[in-house]
Amino acid sequence: HEHKEELRKAGHRKGISELEKLLNQRDELDVRIRELSNELERVGFWSSRDGGGIFPSFWITDNDPEIIDYNSSGS
Incomplete structure (x- = not known):
């Protein structure tokens, strides 16, 4: 029983870290999209x-x- 609980905890930690990684990537993409949008606006x-x-x-x-x-x- 204890082994299964440890596996669950490890899986949860792994899932959270992957989610955080994906959210950070999305934030970086949002910043880049805003930069490109501003650049396009500047050139008309x-x-x-x-x-x-x-x-x-x-x-x-x-x-x-x-x-x-x-x-x-x-x-």
């Missing part, structure tokens, strides 16, 4: 955030009648 790129696409800022065409016509044509 933006994201629609809907599909995660990144486009040059000169593609912002909210009021461009030709783009509106193109989008409504289904092409």
Whole structure:
């Protein structure tokens, strides 16, 4: 019985350490994503955030009648 309890404890410690490792990796990735996002913003790129696409800022065409016509044509 004592042996099984020790195995459980060891497994729990291992699981927690792996979880902490993964959470640290995620934190590092979040920091890098923010850095890249800020860099893209500085050079004039933006994201629609809907599909995660990144486009040059000169593609912002909210009021461009030709783009509106193109989008409504289904092409």
